[in-house]
Amino acid sequence: MNDRRKKILFRTVAGLALGFALLTILVLLFPLSFIDRGISHRIQHYDYPIIDSFMSFVSWFGESPNSYLLVIATAVIFFAFKYKKEGWYVLATGISGVVMFVVKVAVNRPRPTADLVRIYHKTRLQSFPSGHTVFYVAFFGFLILLMYQLKSIPKPIRFVVAIFCAALVFLVPFSRVYLGAHWFTDVIAGFILGLICLLVLSYQYLKTPGKV
Template sequence: MNLVVGRSFYFDFEVAFMQWLQSVLGEKGAGIISHFSAFGEEMLLIGILGFIFWCYDKKYGIYIGINVMVGLVLNPLIKNIFWRRRPYFDHGAIKCFRPVEKDADLYDIAAQGFSFPSGHSTNSVTAYSSIAMYKKKKAFTVLAFVIPLLVGFSRVAVGVHYPTDVICGWLSGLLIVLLIPFIFSKVNEKNHWIVYIVIFLISCLGLFYCKTSDYFTSLGLMGGFFVSIEFEKKFVNFENTRNPLFCVTRIIGGFVIYFAVNTLLKLPFSKEFLDSGVFLAGLVRSIRYFLVSFAAIGLYPYVFRLEKKFRR
């Protein structure tokens, strides 16, 4: 278990600001504000992505999904270079009110992750800015500005990120939503699979130095998502729906598949091995999330064909 490792660097004003903020908010205030963090967490983003992809607009979902997947992988790639410790590691006056992994030791850096940059801040910018850029509606543009601000503020308030973590997280998310769609726009749609391979291979560089579980999770999700896009296009080609009942059943079914496959794939391994932090455990984690992602995005839409029987 990797306890209390990493590098400590910060500006004095960051520490002073965080201490002041937590003293003003108190534990209850910080606890309330911590709920804004949910807007940048993977489960909510996967739910939004699932609704858009399975129900609303497949191409829209792919556009957002690619950006989100790149953001999910890019963040730990950067974190594992800088190895910045979370604020509460080094400053006793700063409390952690929302740990990344509630069941793990607060100082287990393999589970809690590094601090720089903020993954929640990156995720919120990539997801909500992608929604705004694709739809180009004023309401979405406002949300794409407000939600990342709230998410970033909450990460500082709960003591898990310095302000500079949040700012750089926002900037990395902005870079993704500007660069990735631009790259795809310059490549013929039939050859997008080549871009997927290039992005995935670049992401695999983290196998040589990344130590945290979030990298291996994100790499597996990305690989499964990219393969699913091409698989669905060639072998499934499902239709979107605006029927409220079908939307609800598709989303519920998708989450059932996601959690069921994830749980089943854990069964052959002991909890001690899965939580050990060794490279082989990380590789198993990537393979597991690859299969989970492929099952939910690539295979699961086959089931949508059954809806035709209920339409008659």
């Protein structure tokens, strides 16, 4: 990566970090905003059993212990096919969960409650940021990068995996709000934090030569 691209990456990460910091301050000052409630009511307006099932499926990959097992299983697959470097970096996406947990504890924002929105599944831990969204952007986003980079993998497999991962990344913010697990600002913060983790991890992966 040349100096120009490094500067662009640095400025992008810095801009995202600033946006995340400002959003965090906003949430601390206004933990229950009319914007969050309005967006939740709008998304939950479409209340059909088939949508309930679909949104639950979208979120399933980020539930505990599913997310941990998914990361480990994916890494094992890469190791089994001699992609050692990729396997280690897939495991490294788990660092995003540690960062997310620290922020959750620090901000300590309560989850949406049944008197304000419909709650489809009971959740634990704090609300800000959305852990599902952080994980999906970091993990599935990194898989998209790998499918682009690893030309030795058959093209149909790379295409299907990339499309599936992209769909999950796009849909999970809507899923979390629809299921009553998070507010809009939670998933936006989760997307930003996940993107920061993805950019840093991708930079390290791309600049590391050869196999680990």
